[in-house]
Amino acid sequence: MSFQYPVPQTDPPRSPRETLPTMYDLPSEDPEEPGLPDEFHYRQPPLLSQTFQPKTYPPEQVFSAGDMNLYYDIRHFSWYKRPDWFGVVGVSKLYDDRDLRLSYVMWQEMVPPTVVVELLSPGTEREDLGRTTRLSTAPPTKWEVYEQILKVPYYIVFDRYSDRLRGFVLTAGFYQELQLAEPKIWIPQLELGLGLWAGEYEGMNRLWLRWYDGEGNWISTPAEQKAIVQEELETERRRTETERQRAETERQRAETERQRAETERERSRRLEELLRSHGIDPDL
Incomplete structure (x- = not known):
């Protein structure tokens, strides 16, 4: 009788969610990152989140964040962009329905943002508007990430120095700038619009970005x-x-x-x- 070697047992393949870094491994805070946002960058994002109330999704399926690391490349775990603000629908408000997020990791969440907002500043304007070039070995620019990788449907930029609002909508795979008759941008799939509101917030009276409803009322x-x-x-x-x-x-x-x-x-x-x-x- 011939001897048969035992057939080695192999574990079933594990999903990326089990084997790749999670938000706990990829936190948003980076003490080595140079530069700090100005005060407007701290005050504007909360107003966006507080008024981001899409009628097409229940509150528990809406997530938004400001100045949070967004990890986007499964092959390069440490590559991220940090939008000044972004909104996601169709994803749990809490990470795995139970925890506050440290970062937003695309290969864990599987749902890209519907809208990204960047607040222009002299140091970031060229990159925010897609005017920078990079080496082939360097990480992609913000514009490339939002347009080509995440395919964010709406990309909005606001220059608080000139009070200029600009919007870009993904059309046939590329961003096309919207021609605005007034500083308002309607997003049909959210049944929400984003516009410039003149009023007092956090004790300061100026132009702010905030969301409005289908009747034109500020939320x-x-x-x-x-x-x-x-x-x-x-x-x-x-x-x-x-x-x-x-x-x-x-x-x-x-x-x-x-x-x-x-x-x-x-x-x-x-x-x-x-x-x-x-x-x-x-x-x-």
Whole structure:
């Protein structure tokens, strides 16, 4: 009888989600990265996130972030771009439905952003607008990543120094600039628009980027919604108090009328008694 070597057992193939770095391995913070955003870069992204409320998706399927590393190349784990702000729909608001994200890793999430916003500054303008070139061995530029790799449908840039809003829509695989009659950009698949709003936010009055709905109304932030509710409650309280005062006035008027009628009846009774005391029938 011949001896047979045992057939080696092989493990089933593992998915990229199991074998490649996750967001825990690729954090957003990088202390070696030079340069810091200015104050506008810190204040503008939260306003975008607070008003990013697409009607076409439930809130738990909407994610947005500002200044977060977005890892995009499965072959180069450390390559990333850091959009000033981006919005994603059709993905869990929480990582694996349970955790806050440290970064956005495409080979884990599998859903690219629907819209990316870059806030221009003198040091980043050329790259943000796709005007830079690179060596063949260097990582792709922002424009190349958003257009060719992630294929982000809408790429929007805003220059706060000139207050100029520009939008690019992916058409046949390439970005085409939108011709804006006014500083507003409508995104049909989100049923949302992004435009320039003049108003006070975080104690500063200037032009801000914020989202608006299909009726052209600016979407309220949670703080604004709270103020609206408080104002409605105060209006209802004043209405209730006015109604209470009106009812009290009516009650007092009725009481005064009752007392007047009672006084009149008492006067009439005494007059009748006086007439009868003099032998006069008051009914004649």
